[in-house]
Amino acid sequence: xxxxxxxxxxxxxxxxxxxxxxxxxxxxxxxxxxxxxxxxxxxxxxxxxxxxxxxxxxxxxxxxxxxxxxxxxxxxxxxxxxxxxxxxxxxxxxxxxxxxxxxxxxxxxxxxxxxxxxxxxxxxxxxxxxxxxxxxxxxxxxxxxxxxxxxxxxxxxxxxxxxxxxxxxxxxxxxxxxxxxxxxxxxxxxxxxxxxxxxxxxxxxxxxxxxxxxxxxxxxxxxxxxxxxxxxxxxxxxxxxxxxxxxxxxxxxxxxxxxxxxxxxxxxxxxxxxxxxxxxxxxxxxxxxxxxxxxxxxxxxxxxxxxxxxxxxxxxxxxxxxxxxxxxxxxxxxxxxxxxxxxxxxxxxxxxxxxxxxxxxxxxxxxxxxxxxxxxxxxxxxxxxxxxxxxxxxxxxxxxxxxxxxxxxxxxxxxxxxxxxxxxxxxxxxxxxxxxxxxxxxxxxxxxxxxxxxxxxxxxxxxxxxxxxxxxxxxxxxxxxxxxxxxxxxxxxxxxxxxxxx
Amino acid sequence: xxxxxxxxxxxxxxxxxxxxxxxxxxxxxxxxxxxxxxxxxxxxxxxxxxxxxxxxxxxxxxxxxxxxxxxxxxxxxxxxxxxxxxxxxxxxxxxxxxxxxxxxxxxxxxxxxxxxxxxxxxxxxxxxxxxxxxxxxxxxxxxxxxxxxxxxxxxxxxxxxxxxxxxxxxxxxxxxxxxxxxxxxxxxxxxxxxxxxxxxxxxxxxxxxxxxxxxxxxxxxxxxxxxxxxxxxxxxxxxxxxxxxxxxxxxxxxxxxxxxxxxxxxxxxxxxxxxxxxxxxxxxxxxxxxxxxxxxxxxxxxxxxxxxxxxxxxxxxxxxxxxxxxxxxxxxxxxxxxxxxxxxx
Ligand SMILES: Nc1ncnc2c1ncn2[C@@H]1O[C@H](COP(=O)(O)OP(=O)(O)OP(=O)(O)O)[C@@H](O)[C@H]1O
Ligand SMILES: [Mg+2]
Ligand SMILES: [Zn+2]
Numbered sequence: 001x002x003x004x005x006x007x008x009x010x011x012x013x014x015x016x017x018x019x020x021x022x023x024x025x026x027x028x029x030x031x032x033x034x035x036x037x038x039x040x041x042x043x044x045x046x047x048x049x050x051x052x053x054x055x056x057x058x059x060x061x062x063x064x065x066x067x068x069x070x071x072x073x074x075x076x077x078x079x080x081x082x083x084x085x086x087x088x089x090x091x092x093x094x095x096x097x098x099x100x101x102x103x104x105x106x107x108x109x110x111x112x113x114x115x116x117x118x119x120x121x122x123x124x125x126x127x128x129x130x131x132x133x134x135x136x137x138x139x140x141x142x143x144x145x146x147x148x149x150x151x152x153x154x155x156x157x158x159x160x161x162x163x164x165x166x167x168x169x170x171x172x173x174x175x176x177x178x179x180x181x182x183x184x185x186x187x188x189x190x191x192x193x194x195x196x197x198x199x200x201x202x203x204x205x206x207x208x209x210x211x212x213x214x215x216x217x218x219x220x221x222x223x224x225x226x227x228x229x230x231x232x233x234x235x236x237x238x239x240x241x242x243x244x245x246x247x248x249x250x251x252x253x254x255x256x257x258x259x260x261x262x263x264x265x266x267x268x269x270x271x272x273x274x275x276x277x278x279x280x281x282x283x284x285x286x287x288x289x290x291x292x293x294x295x296x297x298x299x300x301x302x303x304x305x306x307x308x309x310x311x312x313x314x315x316x317x318x319x320x321x322x323x324x325x326x327x328x329x330x331x332x333x334x335x336x337x338x339x340x341x342x343x344x345x346x347x348x349x350x351x352x353x354x355x356x357x358x359x360x361x362x363x364x365x366x367x368x369x370x371x372x373x374x375x376x377x378x379x380x381x382x383x384x385x386x387x388x389x390x391x392x393x394x395x396x397x398x399x400x401x402x403x404x405x406x407x408x409x410x411x412x413x414x415x416x417x418x419x420x421x422x423x424x425x426x427x428x429x430x431x432x433x434x435x436x437x438x439x440x441x442x443x444x445x446x447x448x449x450x451x452x453x454x455x456x457x458x459x460x461x462x463x464x465x466x467x468x469x470x471x472x473x474x475x476x477x478x479x480x481x482x483x484x485x486x487x488x489x490x491x492x493x494x495x496x497x498x499x500x501x502x
Numbered sequence: 503x504x505x506x507x508x509x510x511x512x513x514x515x516x517x518x519x520x521x522x523x524x525x526x527x528x529x530x531x532x533x534x535x536x537x538x539x540x541x542x543x544x545x546x547x548x549x550x551x552x553x554x555x556x557x558x559x560x561x562x563x564x565x566x567x568x569x570x571x572x573x574x575x576x577x578x579x580x581x582x583x584x585x586x587x588x589x590x591x592x593x594x595x596x597x598x599x600x601x602x603x604x605x606x607x608x609x610x611x612x613x614x615x616x617x618x619x620x621x622x623x624x625x626x627x628x629x630x631x632x633x634x635x636x637x638x639x640x641x642x643x644x645x646x647x648x649x650x651x652x653x654x655x656x657x658x659x660x661x662x663x664x665x666x667x668x669x670x671x672x673x674x675x676x677x678x679x680x681x682x683x684x685x686x687x688x689x690x691x692x693x694x695x696x697x698x699x700x701x702x703x704x705x706x707x708x709x710x711x712x713x714x715x716x717x718x719x720x721x722x723x724x725x726x727x728x729x730x731x732x733x734x735x736x737x738x739x740x741x742x743x744x745x746x747x748x749x750x751x752x753x754x755x756x757x758x759x760x761x762x763x764x765x766x767x768x769x770x771x772x773x774x775x776x777x778x779x780x781x782x783x784x785x786x787x788x789x790x791x792x793x794x795x796x797x798x799x800x801x802x803x804x805x806x807x808x809x810x811x812x813x814x815x816x817x818x819x820x821x822x823x824x825x826x827x828x829x830x831x832x833x834x835x836x837x838x839x840x841x842x843x844x845x846x847x
Contacts, residue, residue, distance in 0.1 A: 069640070077634045256701075266698040268638050273695045483705065487686040488671060494626040494691025495663040 039317030056130030552608030626691030
């Protein structure tokens with residue numbers, strides 16, 4: 001069957017998006033493939049569709065647990081039930097159930113920490129794997145902004161699984177990172193499909209303010225005048241909360257905060273309210289956006305500077321998925337880089353914390369549990385955050401360090417942490433340089449990702465003379481009136497289909 | 503925060519200065535310690551057990567402070583308070599939420615809400631013949647429950663919505679002292695996403711704490727009414743499937759109970775389970791509270807039982823220390839057992 005008709009029959013789409021067909025054809029021709037496609041262009045389809053044709057299993061390695069859950073749901077919406085996510089969300093009973101019936105699944109999502117467990121690896125080795133997918137493959141490289149030490153072992157794991165056909169997916173990787181991915185996966189011949197990371201319908205605008213405190217008023221002005229819906233990204237939860245209530249209280253728009261401190265149930269509702277147009281603006285930390293597919297987002301505002309170019313690109317990439325003109329505004333004031341530096345520091349365990357921990361670790365404790373679990377009370381007593389703790393576990397249990405002695409390990413770990421901090425700082429200054437640049441911003445981004453310029457874009461960036469008022473609403477839409485619907489009417493609206501009862 | 507304040511005022515009245523305010527905090531949180539469980543029984547506060555699980559210590563302390571500043575309560579010992587006349591009249595003017603029944607329902611209230619909200623979402627999308635939507639509920643048990651309900655329920659799919667609608671309206675309409683808006687606007691349906699708790703509170707112009715209490719009050723009302731009239735609310739009755747029979751004992755006490763039934767003494771059980779004797783004693787107190795045919799006679803002879811009860815009634819106290827001073831022959835454990843078994847009659 002032709003690829004297009006499979007696409008239509010199974011997914012209900014009439015044409016491929018940029019790059020999809022090339023990647024799928026490359027896989028079906030049996031080539032290892034590295035695909036770099038812009039955010040939100042449907043990278044998942046690049047393994048979903050081949051999965052329907054290839055005989056064996058599709059194994060997908062994915063770094064983010066929450067993302068995995070979204071993807072499983074996406075599959076189910078297309079009517080694909082043979083899909084499972086193997087991660088630490090499963091209870092040990094559920095996990096055992098899944099493992100005994102593993103062969104009945106077609107698509108298997110797995111997190112890298114599960115691959116550490118020899119028993120699970122054993123089960124995977126017994127499967128016929130047609131395609132080995134590495135999602136968010138930039139995590140492999142220590143030059144990638146979200147380096148996961150465990151990811152660098154995927155080369156080993158590929159070998160153990162018998163060198164299966166491999167697809168590495170990423171949206172944002174510099175050429176250096178791409179080289180790292182290929183080397184790390186130990187693939188000799190790989191087909192590279194790299195579409196441009198440029199999103200020509202997203203204009204970029206950096207606005208300099210002389211004082212951080214001016215941002216509040218400015219963001220209200222912007223949100224009032226810009227076409228909605230939109231997302232405002234923050235680095236701090238508190239600021240996100242504050243601006244969201246300001247927007248609501250001033251009657252500017254329907255807004256809600258969204259961050260790690262919001263409970264799971266409310267998060268789902270807020271995300272869905274946004275998708276269904278019941279909210280105009282989300283005030284979010286980077287926790288928001290992953291797996292959110294809303295076509296018509298018209299603006300992204302950055303209240304704070306992101307930690308690196310890659311995140312910036314990912315975040316503004318949520319705008320304009322319908323191809324219509326959209327704008328990304330970054331508000332900048334002197335000294336803004338301090339917050340991300342502070343944050344970068346906080347993501348890594350401190351010297352004292354490391355010393356404290358190693359004083360309590362004994363060699364035997366380390367070798368006891370191969371599953372990769374340090375005693376949890378250490379995490380609590382040492383005051384380690386989730387992120388810090390993950391870094392420690394990844395490092396201490398990485399197989400090639402298993403033989404080293406504790407003091408060596410401690411020294412190596414400190415060195416590793418230092419290097420990470422240097423990389424992070426470098427990324428922040430790269431970002432700062434871009435913010436302060438006086439030449440075309442699009443060109444600079446392309447250059448950062450080693451791409452040749454694709455020619456002039458009509459609505460490009462502030463440096464190319466972009467005017468914000470092109471993105472403003474013609475007339476100021478009044479905020480929808482306070483809803484006075486009665487509960488019985490609401491209930492009738494959702495439960496009784498008048499069309500049907502006619 | 504009128505609703506929460508009146509609950510706290512009521513609790514303070516019942517406690518009569520014999521416990522600290524934190525016993526109220528633990529009570530509202532539904533803390534599964536034998537002390538909290540016993541207090542709920544002793545002071546007849548079972549209805550409020552676990553009705554505000556998400557309440558944080560900080561907000562609780564803020565509320566107490568606010569109540570003190572408004573002179574609704576006054577200090578009567580370390581971390582102990584009693585209602586002032588103003589507080590008492592406030593309580594008189596703000597009756598307690600009538601349907602709260604934390605003791606019987608707290609363990610499955612959340613599950614009931616998860617079922618109800620997911621059931622409505624699925625029904626609504628059925629009615630509008632939509633099959634592609636994101637479930638707002640992630641709990642796998644709730645998904646399994648729903649699947650089995652859809653298999654069993656004997657109602658034509660096309661009429662589901664109308665039937666659920668009329669059952670819900672009928673059920674709500676039987677009570678005049680609740681506002682169903684607190685719950686209904688949180689429901690998600692076809693292309694219409696429900697509000698979060700804080701959004702609903704805002705829309706109804708309620709303080710967040712009062713919103714929460716009001717919401718739980720409605721859930722407990724629904725649970726009770728559906729359960730009582732299961733033959734009338736035939737579809738809603740599925741929401742209650744397998745919820746009520748849950749054993750009230752904590753997991754650990756059940757293990758202790760097994761050993762007890764095999765004839766082990768408290769000391770032997772403590773040894774066997776590598777637990778402190780005091781923990782095992784806590785379990786026994788739990789049995790005295792919850793297990794109807796559990797006899798305490800082997801631990802306290804009946805004469806001593808009568809004595810302890812008399813002293814407690816006579817001096818109108820449930821303070822262990824005071825009782826012990828007057829009945830030195832009894833141990834604390836024995837006093838707790840007696841109060842647990844007969845204290846609230
Ligand atoms: N050919 C197509 N035509 C129309 N829509 C498509 C097509 N392929 C995928 N989509 C839709 O595009 C959206 C984005 O898909 P997906 O999540 O796979 O993107 P992604 O590239 O992985 O994004 P991210 O960078 O956020 O991870 C989904 O809603 C998907 O259903
Ligand atoms: Mg993706
Ligand atoms: Zn430009």
